[in-house]
Amino acid sequence: MCRHAAWLGAARSLARLIHEPEHGLLTQSYAPRRQRYGTINADGYGMGWYDQAGGEPVRYRRSVPIWTDANLPGLARIARSTCLLVAVRSATVGMPIEESATAPFSDGRWLLSHNGRVVRDAVRDLADDAESACDSAWVAAAVFQRAQAGLGLGEALAEVVVHAGEKDPGARLNLLACDGASIAATVWGDTLFHHRLHDGVLVASEPLDDLPGWQVVPERSLLTVTRDDVRVQPL
Numbered sequence: 001m002c003r004h005a006a007w008l009g010a011a012r013s014l015a016r017l018i019h020e021p022e023h024g025l026l027t028q029s030y031a032p033r034r035q036r037y038g039t040i041n042a043d044g045y046g047m048g049w050y051d052q053a054g055g056e057p058v059r060y061r062r063s064v065p066i067w068t069d070a071n072l073p074g075l076a077r078i079a080r081s082t083c084l085l086v087a088v089r090s091a092t093v094g095m096p097i098e099e100s101a102t103a104p105f106s107d108g109r110w111l112l113s114h115n116g117r118v119v120r121d122a123v124r125d126l127a128d129d130a131e132s133a134c135d136s137a138w139v140a141a142a143v144f145q146r147a148q149a150g151l152g153l154g155e156a157l158a159e160v161v162v163h164a165g166e167k168d169p170g171a172r173l174n175l176l177a178c179d180g181a182s183i184a185a186t187v188w189g190d191t192l193f194h195h196r197l198h199d200g201v202l203v204a205s206e207p208l209d210d211l212p213g214w215q216v217v218p219e220r221s222l223l224t225v226t227r228d229d230v231r232v233q234p235l
């Protein structure tokens with residue numbers, strides 16, 4: 001199971017998700033505290049952020065462990081945005097380890113990360129094509145296809161998760177997506193938390209620090225975050 005995190009609010013640096021918090025994604029890559037499957041997230045990492053709200057995101061993905069990329073700390077300190085998404089990966093057995101299998105996946109202004117696993121047959125009929133044979137790439141393609149057809153990001157996530165979850169009862173489908181102005185995330189088999197701060201909202205597989213205020217998002221639910229609303233609905 002991978003770990004992912006996102007921010008929506010006042011502009012902040014990627015380092016605020018990765019390096020600065022005691023249990024940011026750098027620490028979560030080798031010492032996650034709530035991870036139910038797997039113990040280390042060393043099969044790559046990726047991040048996406050928006051230069052200006054409404055535009056397409058900038059994306060940076062690597063298939064190496066996050067702690068080996070000596071260029072990252074400087075980049076993460078400088079890259080700032082009102083909407084950020086970062087993921088560290090623990091590849092599911094049988095999945096390729098390559099940049100195109102690493103979150104965040106992207107299409108237009110959308111970014112998406114997947115914590116979990118799902119069998120091929122449960123997602124292959126939901127999308128025409130995907131950039132990698134990795135299950136997460138197919139899940140992302142299925143969501144993007146629905147978002148392109150006009151569904152809201154939250155509705156697109158919900159439709160894909162419920163459909164794939166019905167076809168594969170063992171699937172784990174924690175998705176985290178954003179479009180520069182909102183975040184949507186599902187809880188289906190693993191942990192998810194959100195934290196409201198005075199200048200924005202954090203969403204993460206597990207808390208980035210031990211400060212009070214982290215809220216558990218319940219199993220089988222959809223979380224949607226905008227600048228002025230945080231909503232949790234059952235799936």
Ligand code: GLN
Pocket residue numbers: 001002003038089090091092093095101114115116117118134135136
């Ligand atoms: N199944 C996905 C992959 O192989 C996600 C893995 C995970 O959540 N650990 O990359």
